[in-house]
Amino acid sequence: MEVCIFFLCAMIFLPGIAASIHPVKAFLHHTVHLSCHFPNSQKIDVNNLIIFWQKDTIKVVHEVYYGQEKHENLSPEYINRTKVDMGKWTLQLLNAGIEDEGRYQCIIMQKITERSREVIHQSECSLHIIANYSQPEIAELHSGELKPNGYLNLSCSSSGGYPEPKEMTWLISYENITHSSTAHMDVSQDAVTKLYNVTSKLNIPVPTKSHTNISCLLHLREQLGSLVSVPLGIDTSCKKLGT
Numbered sequence: 537m538e539v540c541i542f543f544l545c546a547m548i549f550l551p552g553i554a555a556s557i558h559p560v561k562a563f564l565h566h567t568v569h570l571s572c573h574f575p576n577s578q579k580i581d582v583n584n585l586i587i588f589w590q591k592d593t594i595k596v597v598h599e600v601y602y603g604q605e606k607h608e609n610l611s612p613e614y615i616n617r618t619k620v621d622m623g624k625w626t627l628q629l630l631n632a633g634i635e636d637e638g639r640y641q642c643i644i645m646q647k648i649t650e651r652s653r654e655v656i657h658q659s660e661c662s663l664h665i666i667a668n669y670s671q672p673e674i675a676e677l678h679s680g681e682l683k684p685n686g687y688l689n690l691s692c693s694s695s696g697g698y699p700e701p702k703e704m705t706w707l708i709s710y711e712n713i714t715h716s717s718t719a720h721m722d723v724s725q726d727a728v729t730k731l732y733n734v735t736s737k738l739n740i741p742v743p744t745k746s747h748t749n750i751s752c753l754l755h756l757r758e759q760l761g762s763l764v765s766v767p768l769g770i771d772t773s774c775k776k777l778g779t
Contacts, residue, residue: 564667572625572642669697672765692752704736710745
């Protein structure tokens with residue numbers, strides 16, 4: 537493992553080797569494809585190359601040594617979890633977990649002589665794991681029938697997602713008019729699964745319009761868009777109408 541770390545440090549200072557970071561997104565428990573982005577324009581035989589992937593410069597993920605896969609230096613968490621496609625210069629990481637998030641480096645060295653090698657390529661991927669949140673669900677917190685001049689107490693919850701969402705917005709619609717309100721969002725993370733659960737509360741005067749729809753919108757990160765709840769309908773008699 538110390539040899540791999542030395543290779544990376546040495547490579548950083550070599551001229552002519554570009555180090556760009558490629559973002560990779562993958563769903564929780566799915567297979568991740570980490571490409572070396574190696575064009576191999578000179579058609580170098582893999583038997584003359586050393587290829588290895590490492591995470592955060594300290595964990596060896598996979599190693600191909602002159603055409604043969606080596607397992608002696610692998611970090612324990614990657615044993616039996618990787619496959620390599622040398623035709624595409626891509627590593628497959630199986631059953632990706634949140635703990636797998638981070639930066640992965642692909643390093644390729646060419647055999648020059650029996651005793652010398654040269655770093656000819658490096659690339660870096662930044663892995664982001666995604667887990668789908670449940671559809672937001674509105675619950676009524678008040679007890680008994682709503683009364684005029686009273687207050688409507690609601691909560692909106694979503695669970696089992698990753699990463700932490702941006703915010704939760706309430707939408708209040710009546711007579712073709714929609715008002716939005718961004719309320720405080722309580723966030724908790726499961727200590728074992730690392731997945732997030734979120735809840736937001738709304739406390740407003742009982743609507744007096746003929747019909748009011750209330751929805752909540754969960755805004756996600758990683759350009760994943762938003763999730764919306766089933767709307768809650770309130771009529772002028774202050775009874776829930778449903779959807």
